[in-house]
Structures are given as structure tokens and as C-alpha cells.
Amino acid sequence: MWRYGLPLLMFLALAVLLYSGLGKDTHLVPSPLINKPAPLFSLPDLLDPTRKVENAALKGKPYLLNVWASWCAACRQEHPVLMRFAAEKRLTLVGFNWKDAPADALAVIRTTGNPYDLIASDEVGRVGIDFGVYGAPESFLIDADGKILYKHVGPLDQDSIRSKILPLLPPGGQP
Numbered sequence: 001m002w003r004y005g006l007p008l009l010m011f012l013a014l015a016v017l018l019y020s021g022l023g024k025d026t027h028l029v030p031s032p033l034i035n036k037p038a039p040l041f042s043l044p045d046l047l048d049p050t051r052k053v054e055n056a057a058l059k060g061k062p063y064l065l066n067v068w069a070s071w072c073a074a075c076r077q078e079h080p081v082l083m084r085f086a087a088e089k090r091l092t093l094v095g096f097n098w099k100d101a102p103a104d105a106l107a108v109i110r111t112t113g114n115p116y117d118l119i120a121s122d123e124v125g126r127v128g129i130d131f132g133v134y135g136a137p138e139s140f141l142i143d144a145d146g147k148i149l150y151k152h153v154g155p156l157d158q159d160s161i162r163s164k165i166l167p168l169l170p171p172g173g174q175p
Contacts, residue, residue, distance in 0.1 A: 078155035
């Protein structure tokens with residue numbers, strides 16, 4: 001009896017487990033940082049390494065921190081969306097170049113355009129660890145007080161900006 005019953009029971013348990021994952025939003029990854037202060041960072045500016053990009057200096061205005069890299073195919077897919085969103089000037093866009101050679105990142109920006117107001121270079125990836133980054137692209141909406149309001153995993157598209165990010169901005173466009 002157990003010879004046939006045990007494999008059937010294991011198959012049914014696996015089927016229930018797989019079925020429970022259907023229909024879940026794969027971009028929704030809970031972050032323990034939501035509604036908490038963003039980790040502090042001071043990183044070289046990709047465009048001018050003699051300057052620093054520091055989130056302490058960004059306090060007082062909301063921003064979208066977008067994690068990207070030259071080696072990231074999904075980042076290239078997301079890039080035109082960021083270019084259009086940047087043109088609207090509704091929110092400061094801060095690029096977070098992650099685990100990337102600065103020369104490669106600069107080549108991408110020069111070729112495809114620069115949607116960012118600032119670009120921090122986290123070549124080694126240490127600050128990315130503080131943010132819980134595990135892949136690119138990822139985006140964090142950070143309010144004027146430096147608190148993380150939202151984390152988006154994967155490439156942003158017009159729908160995710162319209163349905164997830166813009167609703168967190170008050171009518172004036174500033175959270």
C-alpha cells in the first residue's frame with residue numbers, strides 16, 4: 001500500500017505547492033526597509049568621480065533611486081521608460097550604478113542618454129547590500145525625509161510608474 005500511496009501523496013503535495021504560486025506578482029518582493037530610513041551612502045559620482053553622491057544631501061526632496069548596470073539587459077529595456085519619465089520632471093531620478101565598471105556604465109549613458117539627475121557608482125556592490133539589492137534593475141521610491149516608501153523589482157514600465165509610484169506622490173508631485 002505505502003509503495004503506491006507515498007509517491008501519490010508526495011505528488012499531490014508538490015502540485016498544491018506549485019499551484020499556490022500561480023498568479024502571484026513576481027515583482028512584489030517584500031522589503032524589510034519599507035517605511036524605514038534608507039541606508040546612508042556616500043559614493044563617487046559616475047560622471048565626476050571627484051564628487052560624492054550622498055543621500056544625506058538629498059533629504060528635503062523625494063527621489064527615485066534606480067539600480068542599473070551596463071551588463072543588465074532588463075535595464076536597457078527599462079531605459080526608454082526612464083527617459084520619458086525624466087522628461088516629465090515629476091521626481092528626481094538618482095541612478096545607482098551597481099557592480100559595474102565605470103567606463104562601461106559611461107559608455108551606455110553616452111550612447112543611450114542620461115535620464116538621471118545624479119548617478120552614484122557602487123562598483124563593488126557594498127551599498128547595494130545595505131539596500132537588499134539582489135539584481136538589477138530595482139527601484140526605490142524615497143520620500144523627502146529619507147524614508148523608503150516603495151521597492152520595485154524588475155524593469156519599470158509605464159504601467160508600474162502610473163499604478164505604483166505616482167499614487168504615492170501627492171497632487172503636487174512631491175511625496
